[in-house]
Amino acid sequence: MKTGFKLSRRRFLTSAGVAASTLPLAGCDALDGLLSGDSAVRATMASANGLTYRVQRLLIGADTLAPEFSASEIRQGQRPNGSTDPNDEAYLALRADAFSTYRLQVHGLVEQPASYSLQELRNMPARNQITRHDCVEGWSCIAKWSGVPLSRLLDEVKVKPEARFVVFHCFDSLNMGGAGQPGYYESIDLIDARHPQTILAYGCNDATLTVANGAPLRVRIERQLGYKMAKYIRSIELASTLAPFGRGKGGFWEDFGYDWYAGI
Template sequence: MTLRLDRRRFLTGLGLASALPLSGCFDPLVASDSTARNVLEKANDLTYRAQRLLLRSDQLAPEFAASEIRQPMRPNGTVSPQDADYMVLVRENFASWRFTIDGMVERPMRVSLDELRAMPSRTQITRHDCVEGWSCVAKWTGTPLAGLLDQAGVKAQARYVVFNCLDTMENGFLGPVRYYESIDLVDARHPQTILAYGLNDAALPVANGAPLRVRVERQLGYKMAKFLSGITLTDSLQAFGDGSGGYWEDRGYEWFAGI
């Protein structure tokens, strides 16, 4: 008997093998200075290099027909931030909200939600895959991130896009800890990577990340940061959070969550 393993299943297995043991609570076993954490980081690096070797930079995630949207998009993570500044934005329907692009760019930017909506857009029906094991098909509309990067003029030394968010996850030793995430410029410029302001032909609801969330369709759900306030272009992730590239990555999840 010949065993067949298609590329997508192979890559999904690589990603989930390191993610699944981390989907519940964490303990000292995966502390940042532990041997176990070092092993996981090496596995994550292998996953990343395998994906980059086997996948073209422009290869698309599967897209679906509207008939395959069978339920509302299930919210993931935080569904109602209680941060005072965010609650003000909700009450005013995000009129004063501005999306900032800074860091290693030639032309830092601040744009309103209306300005984003006026830019070239993309609509895609894709499947959201959560590290907890569930999935959901939904229609997303937003601005391709690549176009904004071109407008800002990314400097040659930049390697990553860091997503800055408005939702506080916990109160840390140095104060409130807000969600953040990051991807490399390969995924940032992927044609399906969009800054989504629409969900299923309506404005993006608060529970799903209003006013703006990123969709990175070839990665797991926790990479798709919600409640965005802006992005920072950088050549290193060390200065953000605990240096692992994302809120959950700082707590043991893998940075490259490709599927």
């Protein structure tokens, strides 16, 4: 997740014949119109993300692990980013109760929809991993994460064959939504969903996950960037397409122009 994102200004080129060689003199706003929002040029360039996704999926085994580190490499607390203190009513009510009434819903294209309390998730076999969190902004932070592998829940609810994506719905709206607006959401393919290091984390650095870092649950997707790792998870939905969610790009930041695949 990230902050400080400024919505792109709309600019239109009055003349199309701007030679690339004059750009350093003319200033780089000459290309802004071509690069903004929903321009065809930008969409063409963004399709390279699909190429990156396919090549990396070919190159990397489905279960190949992200590097794990030793305890001595935890040199600081996990740096919170994005929303760090959601003020949505449903969330505040759960938080006031230390999440004792929280239930994670798993629904959508599954044979047996289910819901889990935090205690039930904690009682399942846990995975601990010391991994590096890479933010799309460029920084990294090493922390220990504890949680239940997502694959276990997927096995329990029995994913239908037509499901292609796991969608995480969150409590936070990043203060950009307002009434009726969709909040933070994210989605991943089933390869990452079933990856051994993909866990629903309830603990960080041997302590209960803090509100700043996504309590009660945040997902860890260790082979992708931080904005994929949704915090404050309300429910998990199995889906065959991403079109119905938000603006259809597969995630909160994706709807603002970020690549859906964040393995790079």
